[in-house]
Amino acid sequence: MELFGINIGSTMAALMLGWTMFQQFFPYHLSRLLELYALKMAAFFYPYIQITFPEFTGDRLTRSEAYITIQNYLAAISSATARRLKVDFVKENNDSVLLAMDDYEEVTNVFHGVKVKWSSTKTVRPSQSVSFYPAADERRSFTLTVHSRHRELVTSGYIAHVLKEGKAIASRNRLRKLYTNNSSCEWSLCNATKWSHVAFDHPASFDTLAMATGLKEGIKKDLVKFSQGKDYYNRIGKPWKRGYLLYGPPGTGKSTMIVAMANFLNYDIYDLELTTVRDNSELRKLLIETTSKSVIVIEDIDCSLDLTGQRKKGTNGEKSKQEDEANAEEKDPLARIRKGMGMGMTGTRESKVTLSGLLNFIDGIWSACGGERIIVFSTNYIDSLDPALIRRGRMDMHIEMSYCCFQAFKLLARNYLNLESHELFGEIEVLLEETKMTPADVAENLMLKSDDKGPESCLRNLIEALEVAKLEEEAAKLKAKNSDLEQMVAKLEEAVKLEEATAKLKAMKSEENVAKLDSKLQVKEEEMGEDGEKCAAAPAP
Ligand SMILES: Nc1ncnc2c1ncn2[C@@H]1O[C@H](COP(=O)(O)OP(=O)(O)OP(=O)(O)O)[C@@H](O)[C@H]1O
Numbered sequence: 001m002e003l004f005g006i007n008i009g010s011t012m013a014a015l016m017l018g019w020t021m022f023q024q025f026f027p028y029h030l031s032r033l034l035e036l037y038a039l040k041m042a043a044f045f046y047p048y049i050q051i052t053f054p055e056f057t058g059d060r061l062t063r064s065e066a067y068i069t070i071q072n073y074l075a076a077i078s079s080a081t082a083r084r085l086k087v088d089f090v091k092e093n094n095d096s097v098l099l100a101m102d103d104y105e106e107v108t109n110v111f112h113g114v115k116v117k118w119s120s121t122k123t124v125r126p127s128q129s130v131s132f133y134p135a136a137d138e139r140r141s142f143t144l145t146v147h148s149r150h151r152e153l154v155t156s157g158y159i160a161h162v163l164k165e166g167k168a169i170a171s172r173n174r175l176r177k178l179y180t181n182n183s184s185c186e187w188s189l190c191n192a193t194k195w196s197h198v199a200f201d202h203p204a205s206f207d208t209l210a211m212a213t214g215l216k217e218g219i220k221k222d223l224v225k226f227s228q229g230k231d232y233y234n235r236i237g238k239p240w241k242r243g244y245l246l247y248g249p250p251g252t253g254k255s256t257m258i259v260a261m262a263n264f265l266n267y268d269i270y271d272l273e274l275t276t277v278r279d280n281s282e283l284r285k286l287l288i289e290t291t292s293k294s295v296i297v298i299e300d301i302d303c304s305l306d307l308t309g310q311r312k313k314g315t316n317g318e319k320s321k322q323e324d325e326a327n328a329e330e331k332d333p334l335a336r337i338r339k340g341m342g343m344g345m346t347g348t349r350e351s352k353v354t355l356s357g358l359l360n361f362i363d364g365i366w367s368a369c370g371g372e373r374i375i376v377f378s379t380n381y382i383d384s385l386d387p388a389l390i391r392r393g394r395m396d397m398h399i400e401m402s403y404c405c406f407q408a409f410k411l412l413a414r415n416y417l418n419l420e421s422h423e424l425f426g427e428i429e430v431l432l433e434e435t436k437m438t439p440a441d442v443a444e445n446l447m448l449k450s451d452d453k454g455p456e457s458c459l460r461n462l463i464e465a466l467e468v469a470k471l472e473e474e475a476a477k478l479k480a481k482n483s484d485l486e487q488m489v490a491k492l493e494e495a496v497k498l499e500e501a502t503a504k505l506k507a508m509k510s511e512e513n514v515a516k517l518d519s520k521l522q523v524k525e526e527e528m529g530e531d532g533e534k535c536a537a538a539p540a541p
């Protein structure tokens, strides 16, 4: 295409090439200086003010709440006018999409008759860090441009209006999220996001959670009190957070309880995989990037890291892990290199998160960042945890998830079979008191399968399973008793053998003594015999 005899295509290409070369070869600090003077010059002729809202604040530690709120507001106003939008989320339940303004897009908005312009920008700078995968450092921001004569209106009224509307839109469109932490070596690749997420859409709730009614109601009340307790926590001078420790055998509903809690409060879940966190500082960074109104979960905390072991080894004066590593490093230079790369003795990336790091994560100075957070630990073996980790104040409520009781069974029967009562309930109640069966097993038996005739056959299946479980428990008890008896018999046999051996020894000793005495006697007799002969041979005086 030609305009005034100039080929626009080639001119544009030449300009872009020139700009790229300028960026590539012109020293960065000089270009910044040039930019600064250009802006000063422009201010003389350009009667507009600009307000920038960057995505990250605090030296990239936290994502700005204002940025997120403005993003929501702009998504709502730009969906009708902007030319380039990106899909943020698809709502599964009503098939609608949530749109967001794309990078470098502009929209205008009118407030009390004043026109303001919003633009989204992204600056990309090469990463300063040395890495096998050099990643670009992307910084996004929204810029608000308005004529300087409306400065007062924008700063005092419009921005507050945008933030208020944005928050309302966010709570209307709120799709809850289930987060998991990225391995730290991916952090730079994912443009500094430490958490990945999917839409959180788990149907478990307190209505479907089978457990003793009193305990369940107590937990619900506690959660409500927590979520409404902002002023209370401020007054008593504690960060607005609460810790729950869920413990009990596998299949008793610990994970289901976590989901029920999040659904009850309408919170997001951050599922923290502790083994991929390299050290305490990374743990802190992860915590800072969690948002408020969230449940931070560490499942199976007893298996996550050898937290208790680290302390025991330190206090008992036994050889510590660090000592082991130091010795290995002396012998093997490769071990030193592995350590430098954050890898363990086995060659895999090993976590150096310590008990104290975890304790700080729960209730140190940094734990107050954000507020309104629930921390949940789950474990199968509460006794193997360090007492400091689960003391009251850190884990405020200890909840035992135990085997299925009759109340829990009735809830499962209502949910799974739509049954309020049945003549078989009495028999099941007795069997549940006599045996230990997890709610997971009870639920499995109550599930209608294609070949089942109806609810009654499910109840009979459950009775059968309970009877089998009861027999197995009794057999196990007998076996345990049997092995106790076997051990006692073995001990007795050993004692008898010992006694026999002692008697033999005694007998042998006495035979030896008799033989010795005999030989002594013989010697004496011989001596006496010799003396008699001497006396007879001697001449009479
Ligand atoms: N108390 C319960 N109420 C309702 N359903 C339950 C309950 N406990 C277990 N279930 C059922 O059993 C399944 C497994 O339960 P869940 O994963 O919550 O157990 P868990 O205690 O977390 O086990 P683990 O210790 O092995 O992680 C769930 O999908 C749920 O359907």
Ligand SMILES: [Mg+2]
Pocket: 254, 255, 256, 299, 378
């Ligand atoms: Mg679980």
